[in-house]
Amino acid sequence: MAEVAEKKSTATAVVKEKSEPLFSKKNRRLLSDPLDTNNPVTVQVLGICSALAVTVTMQTSLVMALGLTFVTAFSNLFISMLRNTIPSRIRIIVQLAIVALWVILVDQFLRAYMYDVAKGLSVYVGLIITNCIVMGRLEAYAMANKPWPSFLDGLGNGLGYGVILLLVGFFRELFGSGSIFGYKVFAATGLPFQGNGLMLLPAGACIIVGLIIWVQRARNGYSEE
């Protein structure tokens, strides 16, 4: 059933978008905006919970970022394809069902092939289902736009989330455990190092996210009205 719907809508989408190239300027912006000026974490302040929880090491940050990007992109795509058939009263439950499908796929994949990382991420893979970024993009974008732009929008927002996650994970792992991707940087270079316990706590992530927002706003000239 879903397959049929997919074929149908992509077919119509291709026909309608003939005038617009796949990577038009507008579509490229869908990818690049969430990386900086409209970042889901630092500008829209969504998905903070998992950004604080999984960024103790870079490895978990990376896996979480990829997982969320995958889920957001494909949920956006499918919801966008179904958008005209979903009754608006029950749209949330339909959205949840589709998000859950992708989350379970990611979860099972991690358990099968990266069991240690899956252990490290604990419940947070399952909790992607309630991640504000996923639900936010579905409601705000996919329900009102065509599948291809929706897919790009989901991809862009997932990557925007991932960039922040990796940045936070980089500083937390470097200062908290003295390593990057598990590689002991300080021990290898022979520099003295004492782990900063605050960086291992979620509070440390909160402060780093704040600093990133500070730098970003100073650079972009953003000011709160």
Added chain:
Amino acid sequence: MKALRSLLDKQKPHFAEGGKYGKFHYLFEAAETFMFVPDHTTPAKGVQVRDAIDLKRYMMTVVIAILPTLFFGMWNVGHQHYIATGEQADFLTKFLLGAKLVLPVVIVAYTAGGIVEVIFSLWRKHPINEGFLVTGILIPLILPVTIPLWQVALGTVFAVLIAKEVFGGTGMNILNIAMTARAFLYFAYPTELSGNVWTYLPVGSKTVDGYSGATALSVLNEASVAAVDVQNGAVAALSDSWYPDLFSFGNMFFGAIPGCIGETSTLMCLIGAAILIITGTGNWKIIFSVFAGAWAMGLLLNLFAANGLGNAFLGVPAHYHLVMGGLAFGAVYMATDPVSASQTETGKWFYGALIGIFTVLIRVFNPAYPEGIMLAVLLMNVFAPLIDYFVVDANKKRRLKRATV
């Protein structure tokens, strides 16, 4: 004095706007007004009524009020070292040893924080903030003497940057800056800020038999975890110390006990409080209500203990809570911080009392945090605006009721 004045006057044009060192104008201004009365006068338009003291004098008064605890702290650092090693030493030897250990911490805190201050004043083109004179001396006083100096520097930089400059500098901070520095270090490097770190013992030094570096609060914490008599177990644990009368009420009030550099002496804190209150720099309502809140909470817990409920810590006599740990220091120098405290007069009562209550609650019920004043002050800093909001709101409602129209 005259030579200094003429030197400053000669250099002044260089630092004026457009001068050779125009960029460093505020640096010059800070140095000038540190030594002389500021020369700017009231303009034709604007504020006409001014107080005799400006922010710089105000902050200097606080620094003077802090000095008793600093000097006592220096002596106590030496005193704790010599009683732990069992050596005899006179007053001056103890004081000099303490000074030798404490001064580097103070200097590092001032330098590290001062550098951040100067960078921000040049970058944001605002005058150098005098508030740091106080913060820079408070931070060393709430750290153990054994703390590595690089941690002092890191904690100070973190506090000045994150607690103050991020929010816009002096007068804009939400949290008490010195407490933020301590909280940062406490969570970042717990091994240097808890356990037996309070007494200076160089590697290889011998200690007397039965010596333990525990503070009164950690002794009580251990007693509360071990199953001892709920009613009298706590006092028994305190009186059973390795040095005669170390944790008697009188000695704890005087302050010759292990602890952070400046926090041990309730007596010195009270002298500081008197200076603050007489000069009008500190608010007596906050100081009084912190003590009152802690004492009332202690009494309430004693009631539970009298009925055999809870752990041995509940049975600590209420007045002991006022002299143990950093409650007095926090009440006098931290809670009264005019920026982060409640602004309304009624709010100050609630603000102070809640700090006292939370301090005792954290001490008694959370073995992970032997001392509660740090977390209590930070917590109430966050809630101070809310308290003010309710006080103002209540006032509005009362006046609306009275209104006849």
